[in-house]
Amino acid sequence: MSGPLGGSDSEHPSLEEVRKREVVKPTPSELMEDVGTGLDYGVRPDRMPGYLTPIDRFFLRSHAPTPHLDAARWSLRIEGSGVREPIAYTYADLWDRFPWVSVIRTIECAGNRRSLFGEECGRTFAGTQWGRGAIGTAEWTGVRLRDLLEPAGITPGACEVMPEALDEIHARRPMPLAKALADDTILALVMNGETLPPDHGYPARIVVSGWLGAASIKWVGRIEVSDQPLHVPWNTEDYVLIGPDYPPQAPSPGMPISGIPVASLVELSWPARLRPVPQVIRGRAFAGESRVTAVEYRIDEGSWQEASLAPPRIPGAWVRWQFSWDPEPGDHILQVRATDDQGRTQPDTVPWNDLGYLYHPVLSHPIRVESTP
Numbered sequence: 181m182s183g184p185l186g187g188s189d190s191e192h193p194s195l196e197e198v199r200k201r202e203v204v205k206p207t208p209s210e211l212m213e214d215v216g217t218g219l220d221y222g223v224r225p226d227r228m229p230g231y232l233t234p235i236d237r238f239f240l241r242s243h244a245p246t247p248h249l250d251a252a253r254w255s256l257r258i259e260g261s262g263v264r265e266p267i268a269y270t271y272a273d274l275w276d277r278f279p280w281v282s283v284i285r286t287i288e289c290a291g292n293r294r295s296l297f298g299e300e301c302g303r304t305f306a307g308t309q310w311g312r313g314a315i316g317t318a319e320w321t322g323v324r325l326r327d328l329l330e331p332a333g334i335t336p337g338a339c340e341v342m343p344e345a346l347d348e349i350h351a352r353r354p355m356p357l358a359k360a361l362a363d364d365t366i367l368a369l370v371m372n373g374e375t376l377p378p379d380h381g382y383p384a385r386i387v388v389s390g391w392l393g394a395a396s397i398k399w400v401g402r403i404e405v406s407d408q409p410l411h412v413p414w415n416t417e418d419y420v421l422i423g424p425d426y427p428p429q430a431p432s433p434g435m436p437i438s439g440i441p442v443a444s445l446v447e448l449s450w451p452a453r454l455r456p457v458p459q460v461i462r463g464r465a466f467a468g469e470s471r472v473t474a475v476e477y478r479i480d481e482g483s484w485q486e487a488s489l490a491p492p493r494i495p496g497a498w499v500r501w502q503f504s505w506d507p508e509p510g511d512h513i514l515q516v517r518a519t520d521d522q523g524r525t526q527p528d529t530v531p532w533n534d535l536g537y538l539y540h541p542v543l544s545h546p547i548r549v550e551s552t553p
């Protein structure tokens with residue numbers, strides 16, 4: 181399906197469109213997986229050092245080329261039926277006039293693992309063919325969205341807030357007012373201590389904690405506050421769950437995605453190759469707005485065992501886990517399942533949805549153990 185603004189996650193671009201596409205940062209294959217659109221790159225799960233994801237390998241998901249924006253000429257407008265007086269800020273205003281906050285948050289694309297969902301169903305879903313790499317964690321620094329909205333005078337009837345981008349497709353996605361006013365919904369200008377890189381939204385992007393990545397609009401130029409529910413391609417056609425298990429929310433044929441469900445990631449290539457020596461197997465688990473409370477693993481369908489969780493334990497961000505293993509030579513299957521503080525554990529299967537979003541079941545990770553390298 182393709183949105184009227186071309187903001188579709190599931191479009192097949194022409195060769196000409198592909199040629200003109202571009203991202204700014206280098207995307208070497210040792211660090212990032214090219215998923216074939218020219219714009220989207222996943223992190224390689226076996227190349228994830230430390231807790232934060234370094235910018236050089238933070239995944240990229242852009243529906244249009246990175247726009248070249250000049251911060252000196254940039255401004256951010258706050259307007260719409262939900263504010264008394266529209267207001268505009270310059271880049272300098274953001275640096276000088278507001279208290280700054282830093283939050284460590286994970287961003288995960290709702291389409292992460294879509295290609296694995298396709299393998300399970302024996303078909304190819306439309307949309308970006310993500311493996312496991314559409315996820316990353318950074319320290320985001322900037323201004324609380326609340327602090328930017330309040331001077332415009334939020335009206336009692338205001339109900340939705342929609343950041344809109346200055347890219348070719350004017351990417352936009354609304355959120356409820358309460359989410360926009362949350363302590364950890366921010367307009368970020370800095371990523372891991374560096375000026376926000378062009379591909380990640382320079383000069384400013386939204387970070388909506390625990391929600392699907394598509395809510396964290398990059399290259400923001402305008403924020404609409406509305407006293408009516410807003411319907412745009414990204415909450416009607418794309419980024420919605422369409423299928424028998426998901427009650428449609430008109431005018432969409434599906435259910436708009438908000439929070440990200442609990443899932444885990446093994447820091448090994450797929451399939452993995454290991455030597456038959458004692459070693460530590462590592463990974464991450466993320467539960468959107470919830471907190472990961474436990475990670476278990478089992479090998480070759482043996483009994484589930486507890487992996488240990490490493491600090492930090494930051495809400496809205498992934499947690500690292502590990503276990504020790506001295507594998508026998510041969511082929512093995514590693515399964516990992518995470519549980520969150522709402523008591524939700526990764527399921528064995530997830531219900532079908534037409535666009536292949538939120539695939540988060542227990543995966544069977546193939547591992548070959550051999551003495552020869």
Ligand SMILES: Nc1nc2c(c(=O)[nH]1)N[C@H]1C(S)=C(S)[C@@H](COP(=O)(O)O)O[C@H]1N2
Nearest residue numbers: 239240241242243289345351393394397398
């Ligand atoms: N303007 C704009 N914002 C955007 C997007 C986009 O294409 N354009 N992609 C969204 C999606 S689908 C995701 S998953 C995240 C990816 O953020 P990243 O590229 O910084 O990793 O950005 C979101 N914000």
Ligand SMILES: [Mo]
Nearest residue numbers: 289290393394
């Ligand atoms: Mo995404």
